[in-house]
Structures are given as structure tokens and as C-alpha cells.
Amino acid sequence: MIRVELAKLFRRPRTYVIAALLCALPFIVAVFLATTEIPPPPGQGGAFLSAVLSNGALYPAAAMALVLPVFLPVSVAVLAGDAVAGEAAAGTLRYLLIRPVGRTRLLVAKLISLVAFVLFAIGAVLVTSYVTGVTLFGAETSSAGIALPPDVTSLSGVTISPAGLALRLVATVAYIVVSMVGVAAIALFLSTVTDSALGAAMGALAVLVTSQVLVTLDAAAAVRPYLPTRYWLAWVDFFREPVLWRDIERGAAIQLVYLVVLLGAAWANFVTKDVAD
Amino acid sequence: MITTRDLTKRYGRTVAVDGVDLDVREGDRYGLLGPNGSGKTTLVRMLLGLVFATRGEIEVLGRPVPRRVHEVLPSIGALVEGPGAYPHLSGRTNLELFDASGPGPGRRGRRHRVGEALERVGLAGIDRRPVRAYSLGMKQRLGLAGALLRRPRLLILDEPTNGLDPRGIREVRDLLGELNAEGTTVLLSSHLLAEIDAFCTRVGVMDRGRLVVQDELARMHEPTGRTLISTPTPERAAALLDGRVERRDGESLIVRGADSGALTAELVAAGVTVTAVVPERRTLEQVVLEATTGSADRMEGDR
Numbered sequence: 001m002i003r004v005e006l007a008k009l010f011r012r013p014r015t016y017v018i019a020a021l022l023c024a025l026p027f028i029v030a031v032f033l034a035t036t037e038i039p040p041p042p043g044q045g046g047a048f049l050s051a052v053l054s055n056g057a058l059y060p061a062a063a064m065a066l067v068l069p070v071f072l073p074v075s076v077a078v079l080a081g082d083a084v085a086g087e088a089a090a091g092t093l094r095y096l097l098i099r100p101v102g103r104t105r106l107l108v109a110k111l112i113s114l115v116a117f118v119l120f121a122i123g124a125v126l127v128t129s130y131v132t133g134v135t136l137f138g139a140e141t142s143s144a145g146i147a148l149p150p151d152v153t154s155l156s157g158v159t160i161s162p163a164g165l166a167l168r169l170v171a172t173v174a175y176i177v178v179s180m181v182g183v184a185a186i187a188l189f190l191s192t193v194t195d196s197a198l199g200a201a202m203g204a205l206a207v208l209v210t211s212q213v214l215v216t217l218d219a220a221a222a223v224r225p226y227l228p229t230r231y232w233l234a235w236v237d238f239f240r241e242p243v244l245w246r247d248i249e250r251g252a253a254i255q256l257v258y259l260v261v262l263l264g265a266a267w268a269n270f271v272t273k274d275v276a277d
Numbered sequence: 278m279i280t281t282r283d284l285t286k287r288y289g290r291t292v293a294v295d296g297v298d299l300d301v302r303e304g305d306r307y308g309l310l311g312p313n314g315s316g317k318t319t320l321v322r323m324l325l326g327l328v329f330a331t332r333g334e335i336e337v338l339g340r341p342v343p344r345r346v347h348e349v350l351p352s353i354g355a356l357v358e359g360p361g362a363y364p365h366l367s368g369r370t371n372l373e374l375f376d377a378s379g380p381g382p383g384r385r386g387r388r389h390r391v392g393e394a395l396e397r398v399g400l401a402g403i404d405r406r407p408v409r410a411y412s413l414g415m416k417q418r419l420g421l422a423g424a425l426l427r428r429p430r431l432l433i434l435d436e437p438t439n440g441l442d443p444r445g446i447r448e449v450r451d452l453l454g455e456l457n458a459e460g461t462t463v464l465l466s467s468h469l470l471a472e473i474d475a476f477c478t479r480v481g482v483m484d485r486g487r488l489v490v491q492d493e494l495a496r497m498h499e500p501t502g503r504t505l506i507s508t509p510t511p512e513r514a515a516a517l518l519d520g521r522v523e524r525r526d527g528e529s530l531i532v533r534g535a536d537s538g539a540l541t542a543e544l545v546a547a548g549v550t551v552t553a554v555v556p557e558r559r560t561l562e563q564v565v566l567e568a569t570t571g572s573a574d575r576m577e578g579d580r
Contacts, residue, residue, distance in 0.1 A: 004378040012365060091361025095423060098325045098357070099379035102351035274328040276319070 001104050003023040005113035010120075012013055018075045019121045023128040026063035030129070033134035048239075052137055057165070059133025060126045061239060064172060067125055068232060069266040072118070072176070073183045073208055079117055080187030081201030083110040084270065088195050088277045103271045107188070111263070118177050122265060126169065160241065168238045175235040182228050182255035183208065185262035195277050225250065228258055278303050278431055278462045279324060284333035286319050293319040295486035296333070301464050301479075306457050308473035309466035310565065312387070317466040318358050321435050322481070324464075325355055338431060351380060356428035356437050358418025364409035368400060368419045371408060375423055394422040399448060413440030421449065425456075432456065432463045438472060439556030450476050474561045484569040499559045504537045507553040508528045508546070514549050531557065 009015055029049075033039070048062035084107075087093035096106060133139075146187035160168070187204035194200050212227040224230055232249025237244040243260040279301040286294040294316040301307045311317050322328040324337055326346035335342040338349040363373045372391045377384070395401050397511060398418040408416065417440050424432060438446045453476065457463050467473055473480055473494075480497060482490040490497075491564060494555070507515045507529045515522050518540075524531040537554045544551050 004374050007374060007377075008363070011370075090363060091359060092363060093361075094322075094325075094327055094357050095361050095375065096378055097327060098350055098353070098355050099375060100326075100347050101378050102347065148574055272329070274322075276322060276328050 001101055001109040002112050005109040006116055009113045009117055015117065015120070016201065018079070018130045019141050022067050022071055022121050022125050023074065026040070026059070026125060026129045027132050029066060030059065030067030030132045030136050052133055054137075055139060056133030056135070057130070057139040059137065060129045060169060061172070061207065062133075063125050063129030064122070064176065065233070065236070068176060068179075069212075070119065072180060074205065075121065076114065076118060076180045076183045077187045077204040077208070080110075080114050080184040080203045081191050081199075081204055082197040083188055084191040085195055085197040085200050086191075088275070089197060091277075093277070094275050097275060098188065104267060107192075107263070107267055107270060110188060111181070111184060115177060115181060116186070118180045118184075122173050122176060126173070140234070164240075168243075171238050172235045173253065178252050179232050179254045182258045185259045185266070186228070189262045189266040189269070192266045228254065230254065278307070278338060279464065280336045281320075281324075282334045283310060284320070284335060285329045285331050286316075286328065292486050294323065294330075297483075297486075297488045298483060298491075299488060300491065303462055304457070304460065305413050305462050305464075306453070306476055306478045307462075307464045308477030309464065309469065309483060310468070310473045310561075311466075312468050312569075315468075315483040316458045316486040317468075317483050318435055321355075321357060321433055321464075321466060324433060325350070325353070325357065327357070328508070329334065334455055341360060351427060351566065352430045353433060354424030354427065354431070355433040355435075356420050356424050357433075357435050359436075359439065360416045360423070361421060362408040362416065365407050367405050368403050368411065368415075368422075368438045369395070369405075371419065372423060372426060376426055381427060390426055392424075394425045397425055397452060398422045401443075414442065414445050417441055418445075420447075421452075430461060432461055436464065436468070438469075446472070470561055470565065480561070482565055482568050483508060488566060489568040494561070497561060497564045500535055501557045501559055502533070502535045503557040504534055504540055505553070505555045505557050506532055506540065506551060508544070508549060508551050510549060513547075514544060514551075517544065517547050517549060528552075 030052075033049065033053065037053060048065055052059045052062050064078055084093065085206055087096065097103065183204060186207055187200055188198035190203040191197065195202075211227040215224060215227055215230050230258050231247050231254060234247035234251040237246075237248055279299055281297055281299040284294060284299070285295040287291065297316075297320060299320070309317050309320070319328060321329050324335060324342065326343035329343060337346070338352060342349070362368070363374070366374070369391060372394065373387060373534070376387050376390060378557060395403065398421045400415065400507070401417050403415075409420065411419065417437070420436060421434075424434065434453075437453075438449055441449060450472075452465050453465070465473070465477060477494055478490065480490070480494050481488050490559045503523060506514060509528060511525060511528055511530055515525060518530070518532055521533045522530050523533055532540060535556055537556050541551060541554045546555075
């Protein structure tokens with residue numbers, strides 16, 4: 001069943017359209033940066049953006065910071081919202097269930113295919129943004145290693161080896177996947193509740209937007225540590241020297257809790273649901 | 278093959294299926310007849326474990342449903358309320374994915390199985406066009422191919438001839454007949470009386486969620502004890518059979534008495550020309566009209 005879900009994912013043109021759109025955003029930003037060479041003032045704009053002007057090899061990290069807050073969660077929410085509700089709307093859900101595919105199995109396969117999508121999309125963004133960064137900004141290929149940007153490390157002059165950079169990127173990807181799985185769990189749950197793929201995606205986005213607003217609201221400080229989007233950008237801490245684990249650990253734990261609770265709810269709802277569309 | 282006891286499904290305050298005792302036997306061509314909204318589809322969905330019953334028991338192929346439905350589903354092919362397919366993929370790819378998604382012999386022989394199923398439903402020549410470009414009839418045939426894919430022992434088909442032209446309907450009926458002859462039990466649901474009448478051996482009639490009739494089709498067509506007489510001189514025949522004529526309609530008379538031979542002899546002896554003498558039989562339509570209370574889609578006011 002997992003193989004079938006992956007085949008469905010990668011045979012759908014929309015998968016590639018979404019990935020292409022995700023890749024396009026950092027590319028457009030890079031073109032503007034490269035032509036004007038106006039760096040965002042320190043502390044503003046996306047993380048890493050001022051650093052990439054001096055070293056294009058850091059652009060993948062900057063690209064992650066660009067797509068993560070809005071673009072990637074939106075696409076994950078859309079796909080996850082479609083996961084069950086879309087099958088129901090196409091009339092294929094009932095045929096899968098009488099094939100028979102167990103309802104639990106189906107949910108798990110859907111979740112795994114969503115993880116595959118996130119990996120694919122991030123991979124595409126990393127590769128294209130690396131190529132973009134190196135061609136537009138050039139790379140410092142000094143043997144001394146790569147200087148971490150001061151606006152992130154708050155310590156200038158720290159350098160890491162290219163292998164170290166790659167390792168930190170891998171860790172970043174893993175962390176982002178975990179964050180996006182949290183998003184997927186919200187949308188997947190809603191997808192089992194409603195028969196409208198659009199409704200499920202909208203519901204998940206409403207949760208995320210609300211969470212983003214509350215994160216910046218001081219009056220909501222009491223709930224802030226439990227909001228799903230609170231630690232989304234914590235992966236930036238991977239690029240500190242030494243790595244600052246506190247937020248990363250908390251972020252991963254929060255996502256895990258959301259994942260378990262919502263996936264449990266999705267499962268409980270789906271296995272007892274009348275499939276009557 | 279299928280038995281239900283007191284099967285009931287409520288949605289809020291509406292009762293979609295109400296105390297149904299269905300009995301489909303091995304080798305049956307069972308026709309489930311009823312207007313749209315009479316609960317046929319909900320009943321079929323419950324048999325397949327898609328919808329959970331409010332009350333009652335279901336047993337399919339000797340296993341309780343929905344508890345052990347996964348054990349019997351591999352031997353069941355079904356078409357539930359229209360075919361379903363991924364519109365951006367070709368029919369063949371759809372079937373291959375469908376085949377791959379469940380248990381069974383896996384990749385080996387898949388191409389062959391899919392090809393065979395497509396051939397049986399008359400789609401052997403389909404190309405790489407996506408399903409979204411198919412006509413309703415082609416989609417219906419594709420759905421049927423999906424139901425046949427695993428050579429099921431039991432076929433549960435909900436309105437299988439929707440969207441087919443008369444020739445297509447005939448082809449599907451012949452196909453189902455062949456499968457039935459090979460030992461497949463067929464449960465066919467339809468709102469079309471003629472379709473059930475032409476194919477089935479046993480009939481159940483649904484009305485507002487209840488199974489109001491369930492019997493052999495042959496027994497429903499039982500003689501009424503009257504005889505239909507056609508004659509070019511109905512006045513003379515009526516005068517002769519005075520008192521026994523129940524109804525006169527142009528050149529035909531409905532006469533009490535089941536002995537068509539005696540009636541013929543009597544008429545001929547009196548010099549009345551007869552063109553046909555046929556024992557009257559109940560039609561399926563009469564059975565249905567007697568058993569049902571009103572059209573489910575009529576909405577009448579209180580007055």
C-alpha cells in the first residue's frame with residue numbers, strides 16, 4: 001500500500017508543480033539579491049540572507065528559512081487535506097477499503113507519502129538553491145571551511161567544515177520534516193472529518209495562522225510554548241557554534257505530541273466512520 | 278452467501294435501512310429492486326463494511342461483518358454507487374494501482390489480470406487516455422473490470438448499467454450471466470424493473486428502508502387465475518362469457534377462470550374467432566406496486 005501511495009504521489013503532476021513553486025521562491029529572491037546586492041539589515045529579513053552575499057554555499061539554509069514559514073506548510077496542508085477527503089471525492093476511497101485495504105494501513109500509508117513529499121520538496125529546494133547560490137553569489141571554497149554568518153551565530157569568525165555544513169543541513173531537513181509532519185497530522189485529521197479536501201486544508205491553515213499570530217502576541221505568552229508553530233525556526237540553532245539544543249528539543253517534542261494526539265484522533269475517527277460519499 | 282438479521286441503519290432521525298432480513302443464496306442471481314432513496318445503497322455499503330449498522334447482524338460468505346469483513350472482501354467484487362478512478366491516470370494504470378493496493382498474488386501476473394478484466398468488460402482496446410476523458414459508459418465498464426479483477430465468488434453490483442446504452446446494458450447482462458454460470462453469485466441492485474426482470478432469479482423489493490418482498494422471481498410471476506382473451510369480435514365473446522368478464526379493453530378481455538383450454542373450446546364452439554388465449558400472470562410491476570406504499574421521492578404536503 002505504501003508503494004501504491006508513493007506511485008500515486010509521484011505520478012501526479014501537481015506534486016511537481018508544487019515542488020517547482022517551492023523552488024521558484026528562493027530563486028526569485030536570489031535574483032533580486034544578486035542584481036541589487038542590497039543585503040537585508042541585520043536582524044531583519046530571512047535568516048542567512050545577508051550572509052549569502054558573501055558565500056553562496058549558505059544559500060540552501062537561507063532558502064529553507066524562506067519557504068518554511070508559509071509556503072511549505074501551505075503545500076503540506078493542501079496535500080494532507082486532500083489525502084482522505086480527495087479519495088472520498090473521487091469515489092476511490094470506498095474501492096480501496098473494499099479491495100480491502102485496512103483503514104489504519106491507509107492512514108499510515110498516507111502519512112508516509114506525505115513525509116516522502118516533504119523530503120522530495122525540501123530536497124528539490126536544497127539542490128536548486130545550492131546551484132542558484134553558487135552560480136549567483138559564488139562560493140568560498142577556501143580550505144579553512146565555511147564561515148557561519150555573524151547574524152546567526154552572534155559570533156563572527158566561526159568556521160565549520162563543508163562536511164559539518166552538510167551534516168547540519170541534514171539535521172535541518174530532519175527537523176523540518178518533523179515540523180511538517182505535525183502540520184500533516186492536523187490536516188490529515190481534518191481530512192477524515194470532512195469530505196471536502198479544501199475544507200480540511202483551510203482548517204489546518206486556520207490553525208497554523210492562528211498559532212503564528214499568537215506566537216507574536218505577548219498577551220498569549222502563557223500558551224506560547226505549546227503552539228505548533230512556536231519552534232518552527234528553531235533549526236536555525238543548528239547553525240550556531242556550539243549547536244543550541246534547547247529549542248530544537250522542545251520543538252521536536254511539541255511536534256511529536258501533536259502528531260500522536262492528532263493522528264490518534266484521525267485514526268479513531270476514520271476506523272469508526274461510515275464511508276457513505 | 279449473504280444473510281442479514283434485523284439490519285437497521287439510522288442517520289439521526291431518518292431510518293435508511295429498517296429491519297432487513299436479506300437472504301442471498303449461493304449461485305443466486307439476486308435482484309435488489311427499489312426506487313432511489315429506498316436504502317439499497319446503504320444496505321450494500323453495510324454488507325461491504327463501509328457503513329456500520331445501528332442494529333442487526335450481517336453474515337457474508339459465512340463470516341460476521343464488519344468484524345471479519347477483511348477475510349471475505351478478497352473474494353468479493355463490488356461496484357458501489359458509480360465507479361471511482363483517479364481521473365489523471367489511464368484506465369489500465371488505475372486497475373494496476375487498485376490491484377497493487379490490496380492483498381493477493383502481488384506483481385506476478387498483474388498485467389495479465391488487468392488485461393483479462395478489461396477484455397471481459399469490452400475495454401481491451403483502451404489506450405493511454407486519462408480516465409477523465411472517458412464517457413460515463415466507459416467509466417462504468419472500468420468500474421466493472423475493477424470488480425472482476427480478482428475473480429470474485431460474490432459480485433455485489435449497485436446500479437451497474439448506469440450510463441450504458443441499450444447494447445452496453447445487454448453486454449453487461451450477458452457477461453453477468455456467464456459469470457453466474459461459472460459459479461459466481463450475483464447481487465444486483467437497481468431501480469429499473471426491466472433490468473431485474475430480465476436477469477434475476479430471486480428478487481427482493483426495498484421500500485423506504487424495508488425489504489417488503491423477497492422471493493423467487495418465477496413465483497412472483499404466478500398465474501392470477503384469470504385468462505386474457507384476444508378476439509376481433511369482443512362484443513360476441515363478452516356476451517357469451519357474460520358474468521365472467523372482469524375487464525374489457527379494446528379487442529381483449531380479462532376473464533375469470535384459469536383453464537384457458539376450456540375457454541378456447543367454449544368460444545370456438547360458439548363460433549367466436551379467437552386470436553390469443555393466454556393465462557394471465559402477475560407482472561413484477563404489479564408485485565412492486567402492491568408491496569410499496571408510494572414513491573420515495575414524492576414530497577406531499579400535510580393536507
